[in-house]
Amino acid sequence: MYRLAAFDMDGTLLTPDHRIGPETLAALNQLIDRDMVVTFATGRHYLDAQPIMAKLGLQGYLITGNGTRVYDKQGQQLHATDLPADVAEEVLHTQWQTPASLHVFRDEGWLTNLAVPEMLQAHHLSGFHFQLTDLQRLPALGNSKVCFCGPHDALVELQAQLHAHFAQRVDLCFSAYECLEVLPLGCNKGAALEKLSGHLGMTLADCMAFGDAMNDKEMLASVGHGVVMGNALPQxxxxLPDLPVIGHCEKQAVAHYLQHWLRSPRSPYTPV
Known part of the structure; x- marks a missing residue:
């Protein structure tokens, strides 16, 4: 029924300790054995996501940076979108009233002016690490996205500041409860998946997708079959009240859903 399956990583494929369970890995390999195109759609950087896939022995297409980059199975970049230079300049040089730390993502990596060691726990599988730098000296071109990380309430206040400042010049998205992202206008996982599916001679109607956070909204809403995790954000x-809700990532709910779907793709599913 579907030819491509797209998966968010954190909170969807990965367990809360940022690992992938054996049942999930087996289910993904079953899809590949049945000639489905497997795609990983994540907010993570390519240098973070690709080593995780390589360690697991998985080869799939990659949508990274919440849709700012798309790669084929060999790591060739198929699509890239950056923040406009004037927007990047304003984000980096405006004195925002917030305690949140600022993080910039470019093809060369993750740049910040403040060491936040606890943030590295999510990257233990890949070894991906921030680079300390003076953000004021970064070039205005080549910045794919900017992230603010901090307490959720503070980020909600910052979101209002950013909305007032930029109006319709950027997209703002909570990729996690404590992470607010500034993205190029119109850039999201759904738009990136549309580009990828077109590149592969498909449409979004040929795709199924799984996700748990607000950065998955456009992707889940636009595919032929979207699936929401039980641990998804209430928002x-x-x-997306019409989409099926499955179990928790901690219980490898994606694997249970796929195993059921592979056996009988048209029959109802009961969450585990």
């Missing part, structure tokens, strides 16, 4: 469930 996502409220915005």
């Amino acid at each position: 996502l469930k409220a915005l």
Whole structure:
């Protein structure tokens, strides 16, 4: 029924300790054995996501940076979108009233002016690490996205500041409860998946997708079959009430769903 399956990573494929369970890995390999195109759609950087896939012995297409980059199975970049130079300059040089730390993502890596060691726990599989630098000296071109990380309430206040400043010049998205992202306008996982599916001679109707956070909203809403995780943010469930909700990532719910779907793709599913 579907020819491509797209998966968010954190909170979807990965367990809360940022690992992938054996049942999930087996289910993904079953899809590949049945000639489905497997795609990983993540907010992570390519230098973070690709080593995780390589360690697991998985080869798939990659949508990274919440849609700012698309790669084929060999790591060839198929699509790239950056923040406009004037927007990047304003984000980096405006004195925002917030305690949140600022992080910039470019093809060469993750750049910040403040060491936040606890943030590295999510990257233990890949070894991906921030580079300390003076963000004021970064070039205005080549910045794919900017992230603010901090307490959720503070980020909600910052979101209002950013909305007032930029109006319709950027997209703002909570990729996690404590991470607010500034993205190029119109850039999201759904738009990137549309580009990828077109490149492969498909449409979004040929795709199924799994996700748990607000950065998955456009992707889940636009594919032929979107699936919401049981541990998804309440806002996502409220915005997509017609989509099926499965179990928790901690229990490898994606694997259970896929095993059921592979056996009988048209029959109802009961969450585990």
